[in-house]
Amino acid sequence: MHSNKLGWLLLAPTLLVLFFFGVLPFIYVVYVSFHQWNPFAVNPDMVFNWAENYRRVVFDAQFLASLGVTAAFVFFAVISELILGYLLAQAFMKDFPGKAIFRTIHTLPLIMAPIIVGSIWKLMTTPSIGIIPNLLDSWFGYNLNIGQSAIAAFITTVVMDIWHWTPLVTLTLIAALVSLPPDPFEQAQIDGAGKRQIFWHITLPMIRPAILATVFIRLMDALRTVDEVLMLTGGGPGSATRYVGVHIFKEVFPRTNYGYGSAISVIVLYLTIVVCWLLYVFLIAPRNKKG
Amino acid sequence: MRKNRPWLYVLFWILISFLTLFPIYWLFVISVKPAVDLFSTPDILLKSFYWQNYIDVLNDRTLRGYMVNSLVISSGNALLCTTLGFLACYALSRFDMGGKESIFFWTITNRMAPPAVFLLPLFLLMTQVYKVGDFTLLDTRIGMILVYCTFNLPFAIWTLRPTVDGIPKELDEAAYVDGASAWKVITEVVFPLARPGLAVTLILTWVFAWNEYLLAATLTNFNARTLTTGLSEYVTTTGTEWGIMAAISVFTLIPALIVFGMVQKHIVAGLTFGAVKG
Numbered sequence: 001m002h003s004n005k006l007g008w009l010l011l012a013p014t015l016l017v018l019f020f021f022g023v024l025p026f027i028y029v030v031y032v033s034f035h036q037w038n039p040f041a042v043n044p045d046m047v048f049n050w051a052e053n054y055r056r057v058v059f060d061a062q063f064l065a066s067l068g069v070t071a072a073f074v075f076f077a078v079i080s081e082l083i084l085g086y087l088l089a090q091a092f093m094k095d096f097p098g099k100a101i102f103r104t105i106h107t108l109p110l111i112m113a114p115i116i117v118g119s120i121w122k123l124m125t126t127p128s129i130g131i132i133p134n135l136l137d138s139w140f141g142y143n144l145n146i147g148q149s150a151i152a153a154f155i156t157t158v159v160m161d162i163w164h165w166t167p168l169v170t171l172t173l174i175a176a177l178v179s180l181p182p183d184p185f186e187q188a189q190i191d192g193a194g195k196r197q198i199f200w201h202i203t204l205p206m207i208r209p210a211i212l213a214t215v216f217i218r219l220m221d222a223l224r225t226v227d228e229v230l231m232l233t234g235g236g237p238g239s240a241t242r243y244v245g246v247h248i249f250k251e252v253f254p255r256t257n258y259g260y261g262s263a264i265s266v267i268v269l270y271l272t273i274v275v276c277w278l279l280y281v282f283l284i285a286p287r288n289k290k291g
Numbered sequence: 292m293r294k295n296r297p298w299l300y301v302l303f304w305i306l307i308s309f310l311t312l313f314p315i316y317w318l319f320v321i322s323v324k325p326a327v328d329l330f331s332t333p334d335i336l337l338k339s340f341y342w343q344n345y346i347d348v349l350n351d352r353t354l355r356g357y358m359v360n361s362l363v364i365s366s367g368n369a370l371l372c373t374t375l376g377f378l379a380c381y382a383l384s385r386f387d388m389g390g391k392e393s394i395f396f397w398t399i400t401n402r403m404a405p406p407a408v409f410l411l412p413l414f415l416l417m418t419q420v421y422k423v424g425d426f427t428l429l430d431t432r433i434g435m436i437l438v439y440c441t442f443n444l445p446f447a448i449w450t451l452r453p454t455v456d457g458i459p460k461e462l463d464e465a466a467y468v469d470g471a472s473a474w475k476v477i478t479e480v481v482f483p484l485a486r487p488g489l490a491v492t493l494i495l496t497w498v499f500a501w502n503e504y505l506l507a508a509t510l511t512n513f514n515a516r517t518l519t520t521g522l523s524e525y526v527t528t529t530g531t532e533w534g535i536m537a538a539i540s541v542f543t544l545i546p547a548l549i550v551f552g553m554v555q556k557h558i559v560a561g562l563t564f565g566a567v568k569g
Contacts, residue, residue: 004387006473007382007386007387007388007391008382008388009382010378010379010381011379011382011388011394013375013378013379014375014376014379014444015394017444018398018401018444020421021437021441022401024412025409025413026404026409026412028415029408029409032411032412088307091300094297096297096300097297097301098304100555103555104552104555105312106307106308106311109315110498111498111544111548111551112315112502112547113502113503113543114502114504115502115522116318116502116519116540119533119537120314120315120317120540123318123321123533128332129330129331129332129333131333131335134332134333135335163311163314171558217449220402220403224404224406226407226505227504227505244405245405245406248405248408249407249505252407252410261407261408262408264408265404265407268405269400269404273400273403276399276400277396
């Protein structure tokens with residue numbers, strides 16, 4: 001009906017903005033990643049050093065450890081958010097008094113700034129002055145110290161992420177659940193299917209696109225978490241919560257290691273894109289075409 | 292069984308709401324305590340209110356300026372991203388351009404970039420490349436509006452795509468047959484139908500921009516500084532002023548709350564992020 005020219009015209013502003021603020025900075029990062037550059041060192045000049053930074057990254061134990069903890073963080077956070085979000089979305093499917101109010105309350109964490117969420121959780125968990133260690137100590141005699149125990153710090157960051165982002169999952173899944181047609185469910189009940197069977201054979205396949213889309217956005221955002229964790233634990237104790245976003249931040253800012261930081265970023269961005277692309281191409285896109 | 296027991300759900304949700312609200316309540320508790328009280332053993336219940344932190348924040352002219360900056364930047368960015376995203380989605384949905392699906396995926400890769408390392412290139416580009424005479428984009432509101440597009444514009448496109456895809460093509464075609472221009476079709480046929488999706492996109496991008504910290508902290512000095520960066524100014528070498536920080540946080544929360552409250556009704560219908568319903 002119209003030539004594709006109009007389509008490109010409509011797309012042009014988007015492409016322009018993303019080119020100047022996304023692509024050009026990226027090209028610059030790639031350029032810097034092939035250099036030895038620390039503007040505040042004795043020799044502040046950029047020195048071309050081939051792929052030396054990349055060679056270092058591959059053998060950098062701290063970076064590899066950071067990838068490991070990031071994977072664990074993303075895995076536990078996203079899986080918990082998905083299960084919890086689904087259960088909560090289901091609990092919203094019934095009618096009960098005050099539903100709208102409860103739903104509003106449940107979405108509150110979503111609108112909070114990561115930096116504020118990080119501060120709140122830091123205030124709540126700081127040993128001796130925080131409320132959570134105090135309660136845990138007086139109720140269970142458990143001594144929570146996120147400044148010393150690696151596992152406690154890790155779990156706290158996961159819990160914080162669950163608190164902050166489960167509402168998003170709940171909302172997306174409510175959107176999927178309310179749009180389901182009632183017929184297959186009624187039919188299944190007439191045929192005498194149990195609850196479990198209905199879940200596995202009807203509900204799950206039908207909300208699969210929504211689940212995958214949610215996993216996609218949560219995965220992507222969890223991988224680039226910085227503010228919250230930086231505020232809460234600063235990546236510590238040791239490097240227990242030094243997730244890649246935090247690792248890059250610490251490499252670039254306090255140490256002003258731009259060349260090396262850039263190389264890590266290029267690799268992390270590449271890995272993120274590959275993981276998300278695989279998820280998209282094999283699981284999300286084909287479904288959308290059929291639907 | 293379940294139908295007869297709505298109070299069980301109410302009980303369940305009261306419990307969940309308590310867990311959801313507790314950290315926010317705690318933020319408030321900290322904001323109404325004098326600094327000395329923070330270092331004693333904490334009490335769950337509030338016994339007295341100390342409003343000085345709020346008075347300090349309200350009297351701070353700089354912070355009021357930051358608030359205005361935050362409002363202008365997040366509103367400008369949300370409007371820009373929603374508009375551009377809507378036009379882009381219309382193009383991606385209705386035209387048969389080569390490689391459009393690759394472009395669609397490519398847009399979201401801009402959101403995946405680790406923010407910390409893009410600060411330096413953005414800083415350099417904004418001070419040395421994107422300038423007209425003496426005017427540079429650094430520390431300007433328009434600069435921040437454009438920078439925030441890197442993460443908000445892809446999000447807008449991905450949130451709006453299912454909405455636009457879901458509007459039947461036959462409607463556009465009928466309008467074209469009647470002699471309407473493309474602009475008229477977009478603004479008078481597609482736009483009204485896409486409204487719930489657009490509202491949700493607008494609000495979510497607004498909230499993301501309002502809450503952003505890392506980019507604002509590096510790319511602004513004073514003129515365009517936002518409220519979230521104002522927070523970090525209270526983390527000083529002489530110790531963190533948690534009470535004031537908490538009070539600012541409460542102020543940061545209120546506008547987001549109001550804006551979000553406005554679309555509560557639409558939020559479920561519009562939240563589809565790349566998924567086709569049913």
